[in-house]
Amino acid sequence: MYDYGFFSYSSKEDMLERSRAFWNPNKTDFWQESGIDLVIDRREGYLFWDMDGRRLIDIHLNGGTYNLGHRNPELIATLEQAMQRFDIGNHHFPALARTALAEALVATCAPNMRRVIYGSGGGEAIDIAIKTARHTRGCRKIVSIAKAYHGHTGLAVGTGDDRFSKLFLADRPDEFVQVPFNDLEAMEEALRGRDVAAVIMETIPATYGFPLPEPGYLRAVKDLCERYDALYIADEVQTGLMRTGEMWGIAKAGVEPDILVIGKGITGGLYPIACVVVSEECSGWLKEDGFGHISTGGGAELGCVVALKVIEICGRPEVRSMVHYISDRFQSGLRAIQDLYPDWLVGIRQDGVVIGLEFDHPTGAKLVMKHLYANGVWAIFSTLDPRVLQYKPGILLGPELVDEILDRTEVAVAAAYAEVFRTPSRRLVTA
Amino acid sequence: MSVAELARHEPPGVPRARMMLQRAHWAATAFARYDNERVWRIVEAVAERAYADAEEFGEWAVRETGMGVAEHKRVKNELCSKGIVEAYRGQDFAGPRIDASRKLLELPHPAGVVFALAPSTNPVSTINFKILLSLMTRNAIVVSPHPLARECCVEAARRLAAAAVRAGAPDGAVQVVEEPTIPLIESLMADETTDVILATGGTAVVRAAYRSGNPAIGVGPGNVPALVDATADLAAAARKLIDSKAFDNSILCTNESVAIVEESVAAVFAKELQKAGGHVLDETEVEQVRERLFPAGRIRLDLLGKDASALAAAAELRVPQGTRVLVAPFALAVPEEPLAREKLFPLLGLVTVPDVQRGIQTAQAVLRIGGAGHSAVIHSRNPRAIMAYGVAVPVLRVAVNVGGSTGSAGFDTALAPSMTIGTGFYGRSSVAENLEPAHLVQWTRVAYASDRSVPFDEFEGIDPWSALPDARAAVTRASANGDATDPRDADLVREEIRRIVVEELRELVGR
Numbered sequence: 014m015y016d017y018g019f020f021s022y023s024s025k026e027d028m029l030e031r032s033r034a035f036w037n038p039n040k041t042d043f044w045q046e047s048g049i050d051l052v053i054d055r056r057e058g059y060l061f062w063d064m065d066g067r068r069l070i071d072i073h074l075n076g077g078t079y080n081l082g083h084r085n086p087e088l089i090a091t092l093e094q095a096m097q098r099f100d101i102g103n104h105h106f107p108a109l110a111r112t113a114l115a116e117a118l119v120a121t122c123a124p125n126m127r128r129v130i131y132g133s134g135g136g137e138a139i140d141i142a143i144k145t146a147r148h149t150r151g152c153r154k155i156v157s158i159a160k161a162y163h164g165h166t167g168l169a170v171g172t173g174d175d176r177f178s179k180l181f182l183a184d185r186p187d188e189f190v191q192v193p194f195n196d197l198e199a200m201e202e203a204l205r206g207r208d209v210a211a212v213i214m215e216t217i218p219a220t221y222g223f224p225l226p227e228p229g230y231l232r233a234v235k236d237l238c239e240r241y242d243a244l245y246i247a248d249e250v251q252t253g254l255m256r257t258g259e260m261w262g263i264a265k266a267g268v269e270p271d272i273l274v275i276g277k278g279i280t281g282g283l284y285p286i287a288c289v290v291v292s293e294e295c296s297g298w299l300k301e302d303g304f305g306h307i308s309t310g311g312g313a314e315l316g317c318v319v320a321l322k323v324i325e326i327c328g329r330p331e332v333r334s335m336v337h338y339i340s341d342r343f344q345s346g347l348r349a350i351q352d353l354y355p356d357w358l359v360g361i362r363q364d365g366v367v368i369g370l371e372f373d374h375p376t377g378a379k380l381v382m383k384h385l386y387a388n389g390v391w392a393i394f395s396t397l398d399p400r401v402l403q404y405k406p407g408i409l410l411g412p413e414l415v416d417e418i419l420d421r422t423e424v425a426v427a428a429a430y431a432e433v434f435r436t437p438s439r440r441l442v443t444a
Numbered sequence: 445m446s447v448a449e450l451a452r453h454e455p456p457g458v459p460r461a462r463m464m465l466q467r468a469h470w471a472a473t474a475f476a477r478y479d480n481e482r483v484w485r486i487v488e489a490v491a492e493r494a495y496a497d498a499e500e501f502g503e504w505a506v507r508e509t510g511m512g513v514a515e516h517k518r519v520k521n522e523l524c525s526k527g528i529v530e531a532y533r534g535q536d537f538a539g540p541r542i543d544a545s546r547k548l549l550e551l552p553h554p555a556g557v558v559f560a561l562a563p564s565t566n567p568v569s570t571i572n573f574k575i576l577l578s579l580m581t582r583n584a585i586v587v588s589p590h591p592l593a594r595e596c597c598v599e600a601a602r603r604l605a606a607a608a609v610r611a612g613a614p615d616g617a618v619q620v621v622e623e624p625t626i627p628l629i630e631s632l633m634a635d636e637t638t639d640v641i642l643a644t645g646g647t648a649v650v651r652a653a654y655r656s657g658n659p660a661i662g663v664g665p666g667n668v669p670a671l672v673d674a675t676a677d678l679a680a681a682a683r684k685l686i687d688s689k690a691f692d693n694s695i696l697c698t699n700e701s702v703a704i705v706e707e708s709v710a711a712v713f714a715k716e717l718q719k720a721g722g723h724v725l726d727e728t729e730v731e732q733v734r735e736r737l738f739p740a741g742r743i744r745l746d747l748l749g750k751d752a753s754a755l756a757a758a759a760e761l762r763v764p765q766g767t768r769v770l771v772a773p774f775a776l777a778v779p780e781e782p783l784a785r786e787k788l789f790p791l792l793g794l795v796t797v798p799d800v801q802r803g804i805q806t807a808q809a810v811l812r813i814g815g816a817g818h819s820a821v822i823h824s825r826n827p828r829a830i831m832a833y834g835v836a837v838p839v840l841r842v843a844v845n846v847g848g849s850t851g852s853a854g855f856d857t858a859l860a861p862s863m864t865i866g867t868g869f870y871g872r873s874s875v876a877e878n879l880e881p882a883h884l885v886q887w888t889r890v891a892y893a894s895d896r897s898v899p900f901d902e903f904e905g906i907d908p909w910s911a912l913p914d915a916r917a918a919v920t921r922a923s924a925n926g927d928a929t930d931p932r933d934a935d936l937v938r939e940e941i942r943r944i945v946v947e948e949l950r951e952l953v954g955r
Contacts, residue, residue, distance in 0.1 A: 331464055331466065335463075335467055335470055337615070338473075338615075339470075353919055354918065354919055355918050409463075411469060412470060
């Protein structure tokens with residue numbers, strides 16, 4: 014009997030059966046078939062436990078949602094304290110927490126940034142960014158990166174892979190143009206007609222397996238935007254909040270975006286909101302018709318209070334220092350594993366704790382994911398490039414857990430290698 | 445208690461300070477791999493910085509705490525920068541030690557994260573001292589100043605931290621708690637990331653350090669008896685006593701509390717004290733001192749570290765110009781006698797005894813009141829008396845014919861120069877010696893069988909961190925399939941692999 018107080022299940026099988034029946038049959042089955050029989054139960058820090066009691070280290074973190082760890086005690090305390098006074102608030106009115114967070118966020122961004130618009134999740138925030146860009150530029154076209162992912166809401170879904178838009182007859186190829194990543198010529202070609210409202214880019218595309226922008230690429234894209242009157246929307250949902258060692262990854266590229274989208278980790282997985290920071294130029298509709306975009310849960314004030322704390326924590330010098338230590342340790346540890354399996358782990362893409370591991374097999378990352386799971390680590394493959402494993406450790410990890418993750422990774426990499434090439438792995442014997 | 449409840453009950457500032465410990469932990473892991481040469485580059489640079497700032501912080505500490513003498517604090521800051529470095533220069537706490545005769549190889553391991561408290565009485569000198577000791581031994585350190593000396597300590601620690609990093613120390617190797625409070629300090633002492641606590645301060649904080657559950661090096665208070673026997677060079681003894689008692693207005697815990705003099709020389713000695721700048725009080729004056737400086741039997745805290753003229757004024761006494769120390773004769777060292785207790789201002793108790801035996805008993809009585817395990821002083825030219833005194837008084841260091849302030853602190857004796865005086869089992873402490881670098885590093889002992897037929901190995905010249913002979917060989921598709929040295933075999937293998945991969949892919953795609 015699994016009694017959670019609020020609800021109960023007689024067994025894990027019972028839970029999965031009801032998940033299929035009442036929730037999402039395909040999603041439920043997909044994971045069972047992938048060898049990931051995970052039902053997340055207790056969670057704490059960078060660990061969670063399956064309902065069967067198995068401990069797993071989380072280096073998926075839901076794309077940085079749990080950047081500061083699951084149920085971060087400081088954030089829980091903040092939320093609990095906030096609940097003594099606030100609820101989500103009323104989006105129609107000037108609001109205490111929303112304003113305070115807006116001011117704090119603007120202070121973390123490039124000097125051109127002025128105001129913050131709130132959504133309830135990353136997808137809505139991308140929609141807001143696109144709507145804002147279209148209003149500002151007076152045209153519809155949005156350029157994104159092929160294999161990009163910015164969310165599943167009305168407009169956001171158009172920027173991504175057509176797998177998700179066609180399913181719901183939501184593809185609009187005339188409005189949404191896609192160009193290959195790291196291809197400046199294609200970008201220029203797309204912008205040349207001066208009919209593009211904005212280019213939207215993740216600073217390092219996550220679901221595409223974190224291919225790193227070539228040096229100067231992002232800056233050059235911004236220059237092209239300026240030349241052809243398009244706005245630059247930086248999707249910092251996964252690369253923000255110190256994951257690259259800076260508050261916003263885009264700052265490292267020397268780009269001042271016109272619009273910056275923040276989600277996931279900004280509320281530490283406790284009370285979701287998402288934020289769109291815009292320049293003065295992009296603030297037009299906020300002055301013209303401030304009711305232009307409305308969202309009851311957008312910028313929920315409880316979330317805002319948590320977000321303020323997240324910003325404060327991420328801004329601490331101790332955190333900056335730790336991110337550098339953590340990424341250095343992963344860099345050398347992963348390099349050592351690569352030296353052992355040079356024709357298997359063929360690429361390590363890393364910027365801070367944003368890491369993609371590329372395997373020489375069309376679905377190599379799925380296999381490594383499975384073996385990592387069997388070895389107590391949860392990391393997810395890149396949906397749009399299953400050769401690449403998304404390897405996203407937290408920014409507050411200590412050296413012991415980092416070493417443990419690396420040990421487990423080495424074993425999993427070896428086991429996946431052995432499975433693919435049907436060779437008994439020397440390393441596996443010791444596992 | 446749940447995580448949330450824990451967080452709710454945490455004193456303000458704890459989460460942030462906990463992060464300092466975590467950062468220090470990372471720094472310590474990096475620091476542990478430094479060799480001695482890199483370590484000493486950092487130590488020298490930090491000491492130089494501390495030495496250059498000695499005067500500034502001497503003045504600042506006096507201004508901020510109202511205790512002590514700026515010029516003397518400068519001296520202490522210098523002793524705790526260049527002085528410390530000179531004492532340990534050339535020593536190696538980072539490299540292996542090889543003892544071929546005992547077939548022992550010893551490998552050093554720093555504590556990791558040192559959490560260090562600094563008192564208000566010797567603030568910056570203690571900070572300098574603990575930071576230098578930590579750096580010499582490749583430890584990361586988080587210092588927490590006494591709230592009364594917060595500003596000077598925070599600034600001093602920041603400067604040393606910057607100097608350390610500039611000289612190549614790992615980022616975060618030296619940090620300082622900027623808003624220390626008692627609940628905050630207690631949380632940090634108990635934190636699992638703290639590897640060792642260096643507690644210098646009042647009894648309460650030292651006891652809290654030992655209660656924390658973490659290894660701690662805490663030391664108890666002093667209450668120093670100084671026996672002057674008939675064989676002593678009385679002029680020198682008086683001069684040294686007065687100098688030591690006047691030094692930094694007696695704010696060091698090693699300063700003399702009660703002088704005990706043999707009756708046969710008492711009158712001469714009193715004159716010598718007078719000559720050296722002491723003012724021996726008459727009975728009425730002593731009574732006035734008891735009443736005014738120890739109202740209701742308790743020492744006036746506002747007078748700690750103040751000079752003799754301030755004490756005289758507070759006691760409404762007229763003393764000669766140039767008086768550096770008030771000397772208060774009293775009859776019996778017993779708990780209800782305030783003059784027999786630790787006095788962190790230039791007031792020296794004086795007891796006259798018939799002989800050395802009685803003198804030793806008086807010293808024991810003084811130490812029963814307070815200061816067990818700490819330090820004592822003797823002025824004598826009789827080795828038998830010195831030996832008898834040394835074995836009988838319950839302290840772990842006896843300074844002979846020197847002032848206690850600097851003598852017991854190791855600045856003009858062979859004791860380790862230190863701002864932290866171990867009071868050992870007598871004083872409920874884990875260390876008996878003056879705190880020194882060796883206390884912050886432990887050694888893995890690699891031991892061979894004593895059997896004479898078993899040889900020892902040659903370790904000379906092997907660097908521990910690059911000792912592994914070869915990197916592990918890579919596992920490749922060719923190597924994993926056996927010895928594929930024949931290129932034709934390799935081709936076959938590759939062909940086979942390709943076939944397998946294609947099969948796998950079909951399987952996967954067909955899923």
